[in-house]
Each structure stands twice: as C-alpha cells, then as structure tokens.
Amino acid sequence: MKIVWGIDKVIAENLAPFQMPGHKGRIEQAIYQYDMTEIPGTDNLFNPKDIILDTMRLIADTFGASHSFISVNGATGAVLGALSTAFNKGDEVIMMRNSHISVYDGVFLLGIKPVYIYPDENMLERLKELVTDSTKGVVLTTPSFYGEVIEDDVFEFLVEKGVTIIVDESHGSHLKLIDEELSSMRYADIVVHSFHKTLPSMTQTAIMHLCTNKFTPSFAQKNIKLFMSTSPNYVLMRSLDIAIDIYISQGHELMQNLLAMCADFKDKLEAETDFYIVYKNGKQDKTRLLIRHKNSVDYGAIDRQLRFMGVQSEFSSQLGLLMMPSIMTIQEDFDRLLDALKRVVIQEIEPVYYKIFRPEQGLPIREAFLQPDYPLSYQDAVGHIVTEYIIPYPPGSPVIVPGEIMSRELADYLDTFEGNIVGLEHEGYVNVIDEDKVELAEII
Numbered sequence: 001m002k003i004v005w006g007i008d009k010v011i012a013e014n015l016a017p018f019q020m021p022g023h024k025g026r027i028e029q030a031i032y033q034y035d036m037t038e039i040p041g042t043d044n045l046f047n048p049k050d051i052i053l054d055t056m057r058l059i060a061d062t063f064g065a066s067h068s069f070i071s072v073n074g075a076t077g078a079v080l081g082a083l084s085t086a087f088n089k090g091d092e093v094i095m096m097r098n099s100h101i102s103v104y105d106g107v108f109l110l111g112i113k114p115v116y117i118y119p120d121e122n123m124l125e126r127l128k129e130l131v132t133d134s135t136k137g138v139v140l141t142t143p144s145f146y147g148e149v150i151e152d153d154v155f156e157f158l159v160e161k162g163v164t165i166i167v168d169e170s171h172g173s174h175l176k177l178i179d180e181e182l183s184s185m186r187y188a189d190i191v192v193h194s195f196h197k198t199l200p201s202m203t204q205t206a207i208m209h210l211c212t213n214k215f216t217p218s219f220a221q222k223n224i225k226l227f228m229s230t231s232p233n234y235v236l237m238r239s240l241d242i243a244i245d246i247y248i249s250q251g252h253e254l255m256q257n258l259l260a261m262c263a264d265f266k267d268k269l270e271a272e273t274d275f276y277i278v279y280k281n282g283k284q285d286k287t288r289l290l291i292r293h294k295n296s297v298d299y300g301a302i303d304r305q306l307r308f309m310g311v312q313s314e315f316s317s318q319l320g321l322l323m324m325p326s327i328m329t330i331q332e333d334f335d336r337l338l339d340a341l342k343r344v345v346i347q348e349i350e351p352v353y354y355k356i357f358r359p360e361q362g363l364p365i366r367e368a369f370l371q372p373d374y375p376l377s378y379q380d381a382v383g384h385i386v387t388e389y390i391i392p393y394p395p396g397s398p399v400i401v402p403g404e405i406m407s408r409e410l411a412d413y414l415d416t417f418e419g420n421i422v423g424l425e426h427e428g429y430v431n432v433i434d435e436d437k438v439e440l441a442e443i444i
C-alpha cells in the first residue's frame, strides 16, 4: 500500500488523536488532516517498512534506480546526503564551479577538497586533465538552470575512469518523460532529483536515487537521514506519492503535450515578436525556455511588466527571461505569456558582460568560513581572504568562495557590475578574515 492510500486509511479510522502533531487535524483546512506522525498505519522515513517503503520502491522502479530515498528537505538535503554517502574528509572531488550552494555546503560540512571546472572550460578536456589517481569522485550538475544537458562523452569518460559520479539532476526530474537518454541516471552512481521543481509535488520534496551498487542502501539511508528532520512531513510525502501517480499514469502524454505547446510557442514568439528562445546545440531540455530579445534590453523591466500583466517568470537576469513550464502547464498560460510579450515596452540598455574569475585560494572553504570576520569594501578587500560567497547574476555562479583571495581585477568588476549580487550582507562590501582576532585567538 502506498503513502496516499495508507494516509487515507488512517484518516478514515477517525482516531481520538493523542499523538503529535498539536493541531490534531482539526484546523478547518483539508491539508491538516494529512499531516501525521509515526503511528500504526503510517511508517518511518528512516526505517521504512510499510507505505513509505512501497512508494520508494515504486519510485525506484519508475526511474530505473536500484533504490530511491525520499527527501523532505528538498534537493538540498538529498545533495548533502549523496555527498556524505560518497565522500569523506580530505577527499579530492572535482565539481563544477557553478554548482548549487548545497554542493558547497557539502564541501564545507564534510571537509572535501574541491577541484573546480569553470563554466567557460570544455568539460571533457578539463576532466581529462583533472582526473588523476587521487580523484575520489566528480559532482556534476545537469541539466543547468537553462536546460543544457551534459553530453554523453563526458559521462563515458568518467565511467571508464571508474571515479564516483554524483549528479545534481535537480532541474531534470522530468527528463525521462522527454527522452530516457537525457537523464544521467544510466551513468551516475547517485542522482538527485528536486521533484518539486518540475513535477507536480510540493516544495521541499526530492529524491536521492542510487543508480549503481557502489553504495549499500543502508549506508545511503544512514547518510541522507543526517540532513532530514526526525519529523518528516506526511503532507509533503503524500504529495510526492500523488506526483508519482501522475507521472506513471499520464506523464508521457502530458509531456508530449507540453513539448508541442513549447514548440508552438517558440514558433509564434519568433514569428510575431523580436524575442527568441535560446537552445544549446546538442542535448537540451526543450521545455526550459530562456527568452531573449534581439537587442540588448532590460529584462528586469520586462519581467516587472509581465508580472503586472499577470505572468510570473522563474527569474530574469541580463541573460534573459527564464520560463519553467511543466507537465501541469496549460495552453492558456502560453497564450497569456505570448500576449504579454507582444505588449511589453522594451527599454534598450548597454550590454552587461560577465567574466569568469579564478581567484587564488588562501584557505580551504571550511577553515575560512569558521574564522572571525569583518566587512570591507571590495577595493579594500583586495589581498584579503573572504569568508563568504559572492554570486553575481548573471551568470549566477560564485565569482569567489570562502577561503579565496580578493583580486584587484575582481574588485573592479564588482564595483562596476550592473546586475544583482546575491550572497552579500552589505552591498559593496564583503566579509574578510579578521587577522587581528585570529592572531589574538592564537596567542590566547
């Protein structure tokens, strides 16, 4: 019996509730009755034997994984669980510099030694240089936020080398509905899916799939548990179960429909406006729509107008407007988007360029993160070791991470950068290690 049926069965028992949670299912909103705890009839996420086990098995069978574990702490928890399953303190792990912050958090928590591949590098060529006998594993993100999928030759090389492959496929839980070959599950040891991003489940639901038998399920279970609440939310787990039902029963049909709507939208957009859709040559998720204008325009202003006209994008940056339709998107949504894009007032601006920086490392991430610090302006911070991430949009990947040294070139760039900078406590300032306090602490 799966989670949905199990929960409905317990509700039908109309219990006198002397167990958690405190709302007792009596708040007059339907969702509360599904919020349960571990009682007979439900199950235990960390030692699943009943309804959760059945749903996890169904998910594993559906995705062709050997085992699938539910995360109620999003892909963030699943990425941390995957890294903790695969790596140990001091392990040398190759990762993409534009990885999600959860990968960096794993590096910090586990004391991993990261080796970066930068976004402007040819991934395969760089991996051929970087993979050595001391490489413990590789963490890749595919597809990107923009739907770009890593090509097979990269994975074939890694499989041949025998290194552990962890894939953050957060943006690709739906990929197998388009084409089995878009997913990295046939190559990776562990794949993380942020279900809620593209499939019809609630925010914070995700899956960690074991795809090979490199790690035992019990070890993986023990590790993912480290990053979850001990009171996993049944409303979330039930929504995951509902999503998997939709995936199995209607997923392919809904996906064909979505692909047709995306293609039709692209044709109309490009025929009737000066906007166009950017798809990478090669492997690309065609349901991920990065909309650009033929001139250099202010996408933030366009995005605000879209919202005024009742259309919400995923985000905008100077790279364009990002739309994330899913199998639940309907034709009317595309019609409204097209109509709004025809009506927006375009403001042309000077193009914003972004650069890729390779700052020198002064300290490992973990050590830098834990040091006493204080804020300095970018220019004054030159030569200092920073203790935080600076993430300009575009492109949305960190230009400097804790432990790296601020350079004049980077400070000048940040001073003149016109997009958004995420991750800073104060605009124009960055936290750097407070050498005086470190010295004082050492003397004491």
Ligand SMILES: Cc1ncc(COP(=O)(O)O)c(C=O)c1O
Binding pocket: 073, 074, 075, 076, 077, 079, 100, 102, 141, 168, 170, 171, 194, 204, 205, 206
């Ligand atoms: C590439 C990538 N990985 C992981 C995550 C974390 O996902 P979640 O929100 O499910 O914790 C995100 C979230 O945006 C992401 O973009």
